[in-house]
Amino acid sequence: MKVDYRSLLEEVYEEVRQDANEGKVADYIPELACVGPNHFGMALMTASGEEFGVGDYEHKISIQSISKVFTLAMAYELFGNDIWKRMDVEPSGNSFNSLVQLETEKGIPRNPFINAGALVVTDMLVSHFGDPITFLLDFISNTLDNRPININLDVANSEIKHSDRNKALAYFMKSFGNINNDIERLIEVYSHQCAIELSCAELAASFLALANQGYSIHSQKRILSKSATKRVNALMQTCGCYDEAGEFAFEIGLPGKSGVGGGIVAILPNQFSVAVWSPRLNPKGNSARGMKALEILTTKLGHSLY
Numbered sequence: 217m218k219v220d221y222r223s224l225l226e227e228v229y230e231e232v233r234q235d236a237n238e239g240k241v242a243d244y245i246p247e248l249a250c251v252g253p254n255h256f257g258m259a260l261m262t263a264s265g266e267e268f269g270v271g272d273y274e275h276k277i278s279i280q281s282i283s284k285v286f287t288l289a290m291a292y293e294l295f296g297n298d299i300w301k302r303m304d305v306e307p308s309g310n311s312f313n314s315l316v317q318l319e320t321e322k323g324i325p326r327n328p329f330i331n332a333g334a335l336v337v338t339d340m341l342v343s344h345f346g347d348p349i350t351f352l353l354d355f356i357s358n359t360l361d362n363r364p365i366n367i368n369l370d371v372a373n374s375e376i377k378h379s380d381r382n383k384a385l386a387y388f389m390k391s392f393g394n395i396n397n398d399i400e401r402l403i404e405v406y407s408h409q410c411a412i413e414l415s416c417a418e419l420a421a422s423f424l425a426l427a428n429q430g431y432s433i434h435s436q437k438r439i440l441s442k443s444a445t446k447r448v449n450a451l452m453q454t455c456g457c458y459d460e461a462g463e464f465a466f467e468i469g470l471p472g473k474s475g476v477g478g479g480i481v482a483i484l485p486n487q488f489s490v491a492v493w494s495p496r497l498n499p500k501g502n503s504a505r506g507m508k509a510l511e512i513l514t515t516k517l518g519h520s521l522y
Contacts, residue, residue, distance in 0.1 A: 221268045221488070224516060225258050229270040232256070232509045239496030239504035242476040247374035248278060248495075251478070256494040256505055259416035261424050263486055265433050273416040277493050278371050280475030281312070282419065283352075283409045284334040285426075285448065285456075290355055291337050292444040294344060302340070302394055303333045305451060312458045312501065313381050315388065323392025327455040329473070332385045335395070338406045339386075342397045349408050356412070359422040361434040365412060372411035379403045410475075419481045419491035426452075426471070427483040449483065460500035460507075467511045469520025480506040484519060 233256055243249040257272030291299050308326045310317045318325065318332050325333035341348040353365045386402055389395045395402065414422065425432040426449055430440035440448065452471035457464040457480070464472060472482035478495035480503055490513065494505035514520045 219517065221260050221262065221266070224513070225260060225268050225270045228509050228512050228516065229256070229258055231512060232505050233271070235505070235508065237496060237505075239498050241478070241495045242497055242501070245371065245374050245378060245476070247368070247371040248280075248477060251278075251495045253496050255478075256492075257416045258490070258492045258509060259420040260488055260490040261417075261420040262488045263424070263428055263433075265424075267417065267421070269417050272493065273491075275493070276366075276413040276415050277479050278368055278410070278475070278477035279412050279414050279419065279479055280410045280477040281329065281334070282473050282475040282477075282479055282481055283412055284329050284337070285423070285452065285473050285481075286352060286356055287334065287337045287341060287409060288328045288451070289440055289444070289448055290352065291340050292448065293440065295340060299328075299337070299340065302336050303328055305447075305455075307454050307459075307461055309459055313385065315381075315384060318385060318388055323389045323394045325389075327451060329451065329455045330458075331382055332389060335382065335386050335402060335406060336389065338409065339395050339397050339402055342402060342405055348405055352409055353412070355439075356414075356422055358435050358437070359425055359432050359439060360418055363418075365414070367408050368411045368413050372408045375407035375410060376404060379407060382406065416479070416491040416493050419479060420489045423481045423483055423489040423491070427485055427487065427489045429485075449485065452483075458501050460498075460502055463500075464502075464507070467507070468514050470510070470514065472510070474502045474506070476501050478503045478506065480510065482510055487519065 259269040259273040303325045430445035449471040456473040470482040474480040492506040498504045
């Protein structure tokens with residue numbers, strides 16, 4: 217039976233929109249604190265390319281940690297399984313910027329989606345490319361029918377000015393030989409990747425290849441091997457939502473990745489990709505409305521990985 221995704225999204229949107237506005241906008245990056253807290257949007261794209269959206273689904277948002285999926289995909293295509301020599305694939309169970317865990321594990325990040333792991337991935341890209349941001353923007357653009365991708369420079373500069381914790385993580389890993397590049401350069405690149413702006417519609421479209429075994433219906437090309445796609449999706453399922461990844465799997469049952477800009481993207485293999493955005497975050501750093509919307513969506517659909 218064909219699913220009426222448009223009506224389903226509208227139903228979920230109205231149910232969640234009328235709910236209490238719990239959570240607070242991220243303020244440790246001052247530019248993110250300027251975002252209106254009541255925004256809410258959802259977009260879904262089917263495996264065949266049908267697009268549906270509701271609310272603020274075309275509003276550009278700071279993707280923040282969602283960018284880690286793109287950089288991991290790029291690194292996987294470049295270096296293959298060699299990337300696992302510098303990081304693990306286990307859930308963290310700790311804060312995404314924990315120094316304690318990194319010290320215990322001798323400078324080897326628990327997974328590529330906590331900040332330490334993402335910094336190692338970025339370090340690998342900085343070593344390979346003279347201008348990694350240009351290649352990253354091209355990579356994302358290639359999943360979106362070559363539309364231009366922008367970076368919010370105010371957000372990037374705000375992150376650079378408030379990057380002490382990330383610098384500490386990077387210097388600590390450098391002391392173990394797990395960072396090769398200049399720390400200031402690394403933080404600059406990392407901050408710019410996090411400040412990439414995409415709408416929910418664009419996020420859903422750019423993640424569709426992960427629902428299609430690595431094949432992009434926009435570029436008509438494979439952007440990830442089937443094997444790499446399988447592993448990136450597995451990491452999103454187990455590590456994609458900070459130390460709330462277990463709750464995300466329990467309540468929603470889809471591979472997904474969140475960012476402190478309030479966005480969450482999830483995929484159901486061979487079916488669809490879906491992106492939600494609402495800036496108010498729960499105590500774990502994930503969009504409160506976004507989590508609820510995805511839970512209701514999968515419940516109403518009756519579909520998840522489980």
